[in-house]
Amino acid sequence: MTLKVYLSGEIHTDWRDRIIDGARGLDVSFDGPVTDHDASDDCGVAILGAEETRFWHDHKGAKLNAIRTRRGIGAADVVVVRFGDKYRQWNAAFDAGIASALGKSLIVLHGPEHQHALKEIDAAALAVAEHPEQVVQILRYVLSGELPRG
Secondary structure (H helix, E strand, O other): OOEEEEEEEOOOOOHHHHHHHHOOOOOEEEEOOOOOHHHHHHHHHHHHOOOOOHHHHHHHHHHHHHHHHHHHHHHOOEEEEEOOOOOOOHHHHHHHHHHHHOOOEEEEEOOHHHOOOOHHHHHHOOEEEOOHHHHHHHHHHHHHOOOOOO
């Protein structure tokens, strides 16, 4: 049975590609949010019509993205949430909360500089990794019981 993994969070580095490439050959399917910033920000007004203020523009987009996110996380077996070095990633924290509330297996991915700030989110996770390759090793272990070589 295919393991369904939702990749959420930071969109400014290649961490998703590294996990997807590393998982080639494993029985894994991946899903995630729209990572095109403009498309994600503007989906609400593109579909439902323009707004006069940025608040309502963002509000429409956030709600449409929430539909996509809830569907993706709800269908997932494992949710990986990446917190990067740049920008405040409130959406990543929100996604971690959804995954936790739905009882999904949560893997949090971030560097050591975020340990203190993310301690509550880390406490809700079943694993906290620092590198995408560690996530691949977790997925491999979950599917086959195989440990990394070397």
